[in-house]
Amino acid sequence: MLSSMRKIASQQLKIALIAPPWFPVPPTGYGGIELVVSILAEGLCRRGHDVTLFASGDSVTQARLVSVFDTATFNKLKENVHLENIQSLAAYERAGEFDIIHDHDGYGSRLLGALTSRLLAKPVIATMHGPAEPYSLGFYQSLASDLLFVAISEYQRSSFSGIDFLATIPNAIKINDYPFSENADDYLLFVGRMSEEKGARQAVSVANKLGKKLVMIGKCSEANEIKYFNEYVKPILGNNTEYLGEVDLATKLELYRNAECLLFPIQWPEPFGLVMIESMACGTPVVAIRNGSVPEIVHHGRTGFIVEDEEGMVEAVKNIEGIERLECRKRVVEEYNEEVFIDRHELAYENALTLNGQRKAGLSAHRL
Template sequence: MRIAQVAPPFETVPPAGYGGTERVVSVLTEELVRRGHDVTLFASGDSRTKANLVPIVPRALWRQDPPTNDFAAHRASLFGKLLQHLDDFDVVHSHLDYHGLGLAGLCQAPFVATLHGRLDIPNLLATYRAFAELPLVSISNAQRRPLANANWIATVHHGIDLCSFDFSDTPGDYLAFLGRISPDKGLDVAIRVARRAGRRLIIAARPPLAFADDPEARCDRAYYEETIKPLLREPGIELIGEVAGPQKSALLRGALGLLFPIRWPEPFGLVMPEALACGTPVVAFGEGSVPEVISHGVTGFVCDLEEEMGAAVGRLPDIDRRRCRLEAEQRFSPSAMA
């Protein structure tokens, strides 16, 4: 089958650091190539793939100097390049969220969109309703709630490259946090929980990018400067920057547990199955997809309150790390996703 995979241009595919959507697109693309499909990947020109690569932009937008967050300026270029290749595909698979919905009207081939972002933003609901007939794939059942009547054809949980994550049954004594530094991700909660539990916390994250014209980026930057920076001075709290590849695997497999105290209905937190693949249980708030990914008391603990999270840290040694790895292999492999 001739398949077009259309990725966002913000990060490379796969990303050098943070970039959950791009990482998932990479895993899916390479699995489809492995199965013998003829796959074309529309992504940034510095992406790495065994598929046919059609560059949307020469270099990922967040890797430019200075980085840019303006996708609108590049949308026309993307649509133009797709138009040049429309007759080449049996199916077009968009990973652009609402940005990609307009592509459907240009495509002669069947079109499907996997939505990776949150859907509870009021000013986006009308946009999605305008494309009510388009076939959509959700990445968790929880993601569907704001658009329950959309044309959902499947829920497909993210898959990960299991070979990139080494299992360990003998972790260290620290806790880990991986993700954006944002109020939504709850890093301040993770720091307080680790301090109260008497555990070191290693934070793998980059400071928020300074996009002055992006309200969300400004909010993240203020949170970092005003809330997180003072907490980083606490003993046992270490910020090491972004990690990827072997560094990420080493950090996760050496952790007693992963803290995932999100404050928003995250459609899918990719770091959860990545941790499970290393045998590392997850302690998380029960927002978004968390209850679909983590089995309470089996592969981690799903909590409602910060105090419960602190108590759960004390129970992490009771979790069977081999069961965590097995869960990742059975539910979050590339073959399960593809």
């Protein structure tokens, strides 16, 4: 636990946070990165830091909001993938105003950050929210001498070979927003996009084999998601499955709180599955396929079960009553609450400033 960690709040920092422009901060629906950025911005403001958030104009924050776009731009993503660079440039043009620039945006923004760090000797931190793909790994390795990288899981960190990370800071939630229940209704829950990566088809199959009710919520608005749903999910839906699409936060929390367990049949090595800690915060255990960060988040036999395949999920659900729901809640309170999250970031910022001072001293000595 980091609750007793020495804070650096006595040193008020001027911090720029760069969010992607695709969804508002916090998101009204889909948008995991935007949710995490919102928690960070509000927490840093509470600690007395001077925070400027670069995000879409429909964002809501206690920080100073700077917007290039009046509204979120996800509907323009396909026609112009460079919108994120335009927004990030607005932050980097003002780099001299900040002690720390913390970038949560995409690939192009990372390059802008590296140039800023090199030219202005300004510490730029980049949180990695995605996987280490072959086409991106070399790009990040080329920036490693200029940017300070933060991972969101140890699995993700280990997959970025050749990069020295400043810290590993898992995602977090505002624990008090998640209602706990010691009791559950008789249904399984799936939360995620309609995609093969998230395992929507596998979740339906597990419920069908068990003859149990399944409630599904998640995004299905893009062409590839609609195609996947129509081809692989819809044909196997039975009367036992209810697909609600995207729902508001209150509905999602109520579904988490009352579910018997969350099915997390993840089909790719996801760096961090936010829905797992959301579920456990409400006391709902997780049945997950072993992949990516799953073994770091779920304590097998205590907060859920980690299995190897769909058949393993079926057997795990049969034994889910052996999991104490209070243990699930405790796990999130100890490791994934917002105060621990802010503690970890303050320590990372302190270390970044120290490293940056050492780098500038080294540059000065070299010039002499």
